[in-house]
Amino acid sequence: MKVSRLYMVTGNRHKVEEAKEILERYGVELVQAEARKLEIQSESLEEIALTAARYAYLQLRKPLIVEDAGLFIEALNGFPGPYSSYVYKKIGVEGVLKLMEGVGDRRACFKAAVAYVAPGVERVFTGEVCGRIAREARGSRGFGFDPIFVPEGESRTFAEMSVEEKNRYSHRARAFKRLGEWIVREWWSMRSNSEG
Amino acid sequence: MKVSRLYMVTGNRHKVEEAKEILERYGVELVQAEARKLEIQSESLEEIALTAARYAYLQLRKPLIVEDAGLFIEALNGFPGPYSSYVYKKIGVEGVLKLMEGVGDRRACFKAAVAYVAPGVERVFTGEVCGRIAREARGSRGFGFDPIFVPEGESRTFAEMSVEEKNRYSHRARAFKRLGEWIVREWWSMRSNSEG
Numbered sequence: 001m002k003v004s005r006l007y008m009v010t011g012n013r014h015k016v017e018e019a020k021e022i023l024e025r026y027g028v029e030l031v032q033a034e035a036r037k038l039e040i041q042s043e044s045l046e047e048i049a050l051t052a053a054r055y056a057y058l059q060l061r062k063p064l065i066v067e068d069a070g071l072f073i074e075a076l077n078g079f080p081g082p083y084s085s086y087v088y089k090k091i092g093v094e095g096v097l098k099l100m101e102g103v104g105d106r107r108a109c110f111k112a113a114v115a116y117v118a119p120g121v122e123r124v125f126t127g128e129v130c131g132r133i134a135r136e137a138r139g140s141r142g143f144g145f146d147p148i149f150v151p152e153g154e155s156r157t158f159a160e161m162s163v164e165e166k167n168r169y170s171h172r173a174r175a176f177k178r179l180g181e182w183i184v185r186e187w188w189s190m191r192s193n194s195e196g
Numbered sequence: 197m198k199v200s201r202l203y204m205v206t207g208n209r210h211k212v213e214e215a216k217e218i219l220e221r222y223g224v225e226l227v228q229a230e231a232r233k234l235e236i237q238s239e240s241l242e243e244i245a246l247t248a249a250r251y252a253y254l255q256l257r258k259p260l261i262v263e264d265a266g267l268f269i270e271a272l273n274g275f276p277g278p279y280s281s282y283v284y285k286k287i288g289v290e291g292v293l294k295l296m297e298g299v300g301d302r303r304a305c306f307k308a309a310v311a312y313v314a315p316g317v318e319r320v321f322t323g324e325v326c327g328r329i330a331r332e333a334r335g336s337r338g339f340g341f342d343p344i345f346v347p348e349g350e351s352r353t354f355a356e357m358s359v360e361e362k363n364r365y366s367h368r369a370r371a372f373k374r375l376g377e378w379i380v381r382e383w384w385s386m387r388s389n390s391e392g
Contacts, residue, residue: 038236039236039237039238040235040236040237041235041236041237041244041279076287076291077285077286077287078286079283081282081286083237083283086237086277087275087279089273090272090273090274090275090277095272095275098297099287099294099295
């Protein structure tokens with residue numbers, strides 16, 4: 001399988017690690033890239049990721065992706081949503097657990113959007129995993145709100161799983177699988193066109 | 197005094213009302229204007245307001261201002277800060293009161309940044325008012341977190357005050373006063389130059 005190189009614009013090495021593990025299955029070599037980031041305020045992860053990817057593309061002029069993700073808690077009307085990393089930095093998992101004290105409805109979803117921009121093409125792939133907010137923080141792997149999120153059908157939090165285990169469920173893994181499948185299809189159709 | 201017309205890009209009529217009350221003292225006529233808004237994610241209100249004002253100026257090509265403000269709570273590391281309106285919409289004053297349950301340090305500041313963009317000129321004016329987070333919500337005036345903010349030297353919350361009373365203290369009023377003073381100075385210096 002042909003190896004395509006793809007640049008990921010992010011300062012978060014955990015995200016690169018998780019994405020790499022998925023994309024290499026599709027013959028894609030992921031490389032972390034630096035660019036000035038334009039991150040807009042929006043309730044749409046797709047819009048945030050796509051705007052950032054377009055802006056990064058103007059600087060790098062290479063096929064690249066930008067990923068954005070957030071934790072959407074049902075009982076908090078979707079808070080912290082697209083501002084999850086800011087909220088994590090300010091009030092942490094303890095703050096969110098405090099907001100959830102005495103709240104019976106623990107449903108929450110992690111969502112991710114991966115925007116791909118290359119010459120003449122723009123695509124956004126999304127992924128989602130639903131589950132519940134744990135009663136207390138558990139585990140030390142992953143990052144952000146991983147210690148308080150338990151995916152459906154599991155009893156462990158994301159922070160109690162290895163990267164490979166987390167990727168079996170995760171929103172980010174789902175979005176990256178869709179990207180990987182699309183890249184493979186594109187490559188095959190380009191190959192058959194050039195051979196046709 | 198010459199009346200200058202200035203456009204304010206916002207969807208929040210409360211902000212226009214508060215700003216109008218200040219700016220008319222300086223001979224400035226404030227008009228609410230519509231434009232597509234580019235609001236970036238940043239911990240700096242100045243940067244958010246200036247970027248939005250530049251973007252609006254590209255559309256309107258008239259002297260305009262964009263204001264951004266937030267409530268910065270000491271014990272929550274500055275949360276909700278620039279994301280105050282999003283946080284208000286999602287978890288409300290009740291959510292913030294819950295985060296502050298059992299917290300002795302109630303110190304907080306409201307901050308505002310007003311960015312002015314006109315042909316060949318860009319300026320940002322800031323204002324701040326410090327005080328404390330009330331133990332419970334009081335009052336029905338104003339908007340956002342006004343019902344839980346008590347400015348230093350007062351016992352009432354912002355939501356228990358009229359626009360005129362709030363403007364005696366408020367972060368927004370302070371930023372707008374600085375803008376008003378600057379506009380008056382600019383106008384006098386332009387007038388003396390043209391007469392000199």
